Amino acid sequence: xxxxxxxxxxxxxxxxxxxxxxxxxxxxxxxxxxxxxxxxxxxxxxxxxxxxxxxxxxxxxxxxxxxxxxxxxxxxxxxxxxxxxxxxxxxxxxxxxxxxxxxxxxxxxxxxxxxxxxxxxxxxxxxxxxxxxxxxxxxxxxxxxxxxxxxxxxxxxxxxxxxxxxxxxxxxxxxxxxxxxxxxxxxxxxxxxxxxxxxxxxxxxxxxxxxxxxxxxxxxxxxxxxxxxxxx
Amino acid sequence: xxxxxxxxxxxxxxxxxxxxxxxxxxxxxxxxxxxxxxxxxxxxxxxxxxxxxxxxxxxxxxxxxxxxxxxxxxxxxxxxxxxxxxxxxxxxxxxxxxxxxxxxxxxxxxxxxxxxxxxxxxxxxxxxxxxxxxxxxxxxxxxxxxxxxxxxxxxxxxxxxxxxxxxxxxxxxxxxxxxxxxxxxxxxxxxxxxxxxxxxxxxxxxxxxxx
Numbered sequence: 001x002x003x004x005x006x007x008x009x010x011x012x013x014x015x016x017x018x019x020x021x022x023x024x025x026x027x028x029x030x031x032x033x034x035x036x037x038x039x040x041x042x043x044x045x046x047x048x049x050x051x052x053x054x055x056x057x058x059x060x061x062x063x064x065x066x067x068x069x070x071x072x073x074x075x076x077x078x079x080x081x082x083x084x085x086x087x088x089x090x091x092x093x094x095x096x097x098x099x100x101x102x103x104x105x106x107x108x109x110x111x112x113x114x115x116x117x118x119x120x121x122x123x124x125x126x127x128x129x130x131x132x133x134x135x136x137x138x139x140x141x142x143x144x145x146x147x148x149x150x151x152x153x154x155x156x157x158x159x160x161x162x163x164x165x166x167x168x169x170x171x172x173x174x175x176x177x178x179x180x181x182x183x184x185x186x187x188x189x190x191x192x193x194x195x196x197x198x199x200x201x202x203x204x205x206x207x208x209x210x211x212x213x214x215x216x217x218x219x220x221x222x223x224x225x226x227x228x229x230x231x232x
Numbered sequence: 233x234x235x236x237x238x239x240x241x242x243x244x245x246x247x248x249x250x251x252x253x254x255x256x257x258x259x260x261x262x263x264x265x266x267x268x269x270x271x272x273x274x275x276x277x278x279x280x281x282x283x284x285x286x287x288x289x290x291x292x293x294x295x296x297x298x299x300x301x302x303x304x305x306x307x308x309x310x311x312x313x314x315x316x317x318x319x320x321x322x323x324x325x326x327x328x329x330x331x332x333x334x335x336x337x338x339x340x341x342x343x344x345x346x347x348x349x350x351x352x353x354x355x356x357x358x359x360x361x362x363x364x365x366x367x368x369x370x371x372x373x374x375x376x377x378x379x380x381x382x383x384x385x386x387x388x389x390x391x392x393x394x395x396x397x398x399x400x401x402x403x404x405x406x407x408x409x410x411x412x413x414x415x416x417x418x419x420x421x422x423x424x425x426x427x428x429x430x431x432x433x434x435x436x437x438x439x440x441x442x443x
Contacts, residue, residue, distance in 0.1 A: 027281040027318075028304040029297060053318075057304075080359040081304075091357055100358050103280065104322030104365030111319040123368045124326060127399035129350070130360065143399075172315055173282045174298040179317040207317075 003164045004216045005195055009039035012189045012215045016040060016154060021049040023110065023150075023181040024062055025157035028054060028081075031174035033158040033191040034061040035219045040156065041065055047072045051110070051150055053103065053177060055079035055087035063087070071096060075150065077103035102130060105147050107180060113149035114183025114212070122147055155185030159208065162192040162218075166210030167201055175207065182212040189215040233436075234427045235379075235408040243268040244423070245334055245376055245406050253331040254278055254324075256366055259303040261376050262334035276312075278330060280321050280362045285313030302362065322362070325369030333370035335363065337377045337402075339392045342439040344402040344414035346375065347394035360397075367398030379407035379436055386438030388412070388419065409433055418442050 006012040013036065016022070022040070026032030041064055050071050055078075056063030065071060067086040074096060079087050090096040101109065102124050112120055121144035125131040135146040157178040159168035168190055170178055182188045190208075195218050236244065242264035249255055249265075251273040257265050266288070269275050277286040279301045286301060287308035295306035309315075324330050337348040346367050349360045367373055380386055388405065404422070405412045410433050411423035420442045424433055434441055 030300045078359045078361040080357040102364040103362040107318035124365045128396045172298040180319045
């Protein structure tokens with residue numbers, strides 16, 4: 001019987017070790033698997049490379065992982081925000097390496113890894129600092145830059161509903177990087193609101209098929225909207 | 233000197249977005265355009281974090297942390313909206329499906345080069361987000377910016393001195409003084425704020441303008 005449920009977030013991340021590369025889903029706080037990140041902090045692994053759109057917000061999730069100085073390098077498109085103070089401090093101290101990637105190239109490099117693509121030519125970034133030193137090619141009269149896939153040891157993502165086979169749905173704009181990160185990592189851990197019996201999810205509405213998900217952790221909290229309303 | 237207000241600029245941009253368009257509004261000044269889109273046109277707003285059919289801000293107390301725009305502000309979904317993941321979202325830009333984007337800028341060059349992501353200052357933390365993808369992806373790139381810097385220098389320049397976002401990508405520039413098209417023959421004035429002469433506009437602009 002296939003059952004991808006793991007008893008706890010800590011158990012799901014027990015084999016994360018120093019030096020690994022992890023993708024973490026989310027765009028700002030939406031879709032950020034905060035409880036998995038809390039477990040990653042408890043796990044204590046250091047010298048990590050993190051792939052995320054941002055570099056943490058306020059004192060929440062990814063920002064706390066940075067604060068604990070567990071991250072050697074971050075690959076992201078938009079680190080600087082009004083509430084990215086933990087990243088800002090590390091960056092100014094030169095205590096973290098930044099690989100800045102245009103957001104669409106970040107998404108496509110992740111997608112390429114999951115799809116088994118060895119590299120691709122993209123028009124994004126051509127003629128800019130972010131393409132300096134990279135191979136370029138003219139194709140049908142347009143200029144392109146060669147970009148390589150981004151792989152990871154783990155992807156930590158946040159889905160909404162799941163079944164024990166690992167099929168996932170998402171909620172609104174919390175989907176963002178989840179589906180492509182799920183495919184790009186060797187081991188994908190999804191935190192979900194509910195794990196339901198096989199057949200409960202309409203196959204037409206499954207967004208991430210279970211083949212891309214290795215571990216499921218049910219985090220039994222109300223959805224984000226009701227949580228925010230409860231806190232308000 | 234008479235100038236368009238920010239809302240007048242936004243209304244002027246909105247006038248140039250036709251019925252049926254798919255549009256991405258950048259963070260900051262371009263966000264104002266949403267308030268001025270003519271009610272009789274169906275225009276679908278795209279936000280790169282995965283939503284087509286974005287609606288206005290929710291009423292207080294109805295914010296949903298899973299429903300945000302690219303500026304990470306709470307928004308709503310309109311009837312007919314769709315959600316999608318990031319690779320699909322950027323395919324909509326890079327693949328040439330998005331009709332318009334409206335972006336802010338530090339500088340635009342005479343040939344439509346755009347600089348809007350980084351001042352290049354050594355102590356600045358760089359952040360690019362989706363700016364480079366929008367700049368080369370949307371079929372029409374509208375720039376919305378003040379005509380001059382706070383110290384009075386033209387933001388329309390022969391060559392950008394700030395780091396580039398995209399090469400030759402801007403189609404139309406909306407400033408607080410004028411609307412200017414980037415054409416193969418150079419910059420062409422489309423519209424000028426009432427009461428400003430073309431000579432005065434030229435004096436405030438770092439490159440030659442055609443009429």
